[in-house]
Amino acid sequence: MTQEAEHYNNSDIESTELSTSKSLMKKEPKRGIIYLSSIPPYMNVSKIREFFGEFGTIGRVYLQLSQKGSKNGEKVKKRRNVAKKFSEGWVEFERKSIAKKVAIHLNNTQVSNRKKSKQYDHIWNIKYLSSFKWTHLHERLAYEKAAKRQKLRAEITLAKKKSNFFSANLDKNKKNKTVVNKEYENIDTNVEQIDTDDIEQPDDREEFLKSLFS
Numbered sequence: 001m002t003q004e005a006e007h008y009n010n011s012d013i014e015s016t017e018l019s020t021s022k023s024l025m026k027k028e029p030k031r032g033i034i035y036l037s038s039i040p041p042y043m044n045v046s047k048i049r050e051f052f053g054e055f056g057t058i059g060r061v062y063l064q065l066s067q068k069g070s071k072n073g074e075k076v077k078k079r080r081n082v083a084k085k086f087s088e089g090w091v092e093f094e095r096k097s098i099a100k101k102v103a104i105h106l107n108n109t110q111v112s113n114r115k116k117s118k119q120y121d122h123i124w125n126i127k128y129l130s131s132f133k134w135t136h137l138h139e140r141l142a143y144e145k146a147a148k149r150q151k152l153r154a155e156i157t158l159a160k161k162k163s164n165f166f167s168a169n170l171d172k173n174k175k176n177k178t179v180v181n182k183e184y185e186n187i188d189t190n191v192e193q194i195d196t197d198d199i200e201q202p203d204d205r206e207e208f209l210k211s212l213f214s
Contacts, residue, residue: 032099
């Protein structure tokens with residue numbers, strides 16, 4: 001083999017390796033997330049995944065449990081199985097182009113066309129979240145969880161103060177004393193001084209939801 005032929009063969013190999021490396025270096029398609037502001041009744045994560053999976057490959061799915069449903073459900077759960085109720089949800093598609101199409105074509109459409117279906121009278125309310133990543137959802141959920149714990153601690157502190165206040169007055173009445181223990185005299189004022197800066201307010205939740213649609 002001549003040096004010239006060998007040179008061409010080597011260049012062909014190098015070009016093949018270069019094209020192979022470029023194909024491997026291709027970026028994965030960007031994922032897209034849609035927001036469901038309401039979840040139809042009797043729908044859970046598996047059913048949501050099954051429904052939207054017909055339009056494209058689904059990644060992660062998160063549904064927020066309804067607070068009203070969870071409070072009432074705990075007592076009834078002992079007698080019979082009660083379907084969980086969800087208030088809102090996020091669905092991740094492997095391709096953001098599919099997520100955009102789903103949001104455009106399904107928003108404000110009927111969930112089910114079958115009259116006997118439990119979702120017949122319900123409408124999809126879907127929004128594609130541009131520039132929204134799954135990490136943003138994790139951060140938000142962690143913040144809400146911490147805010148709930150802070151609120152619970154404040155309520156426990158309030159309950160303890162009230163209990164101590166009534167116990168102190170009860171002991172005073174038994175001894176026929178009219179002087180109220182000064183430590184609990186201004187209980188309402190003291191309770192208001194509990195640090196509630198980190199407790200989430202309804203306005204804060206509304207601002208988060210508005211940011212999804214901006």
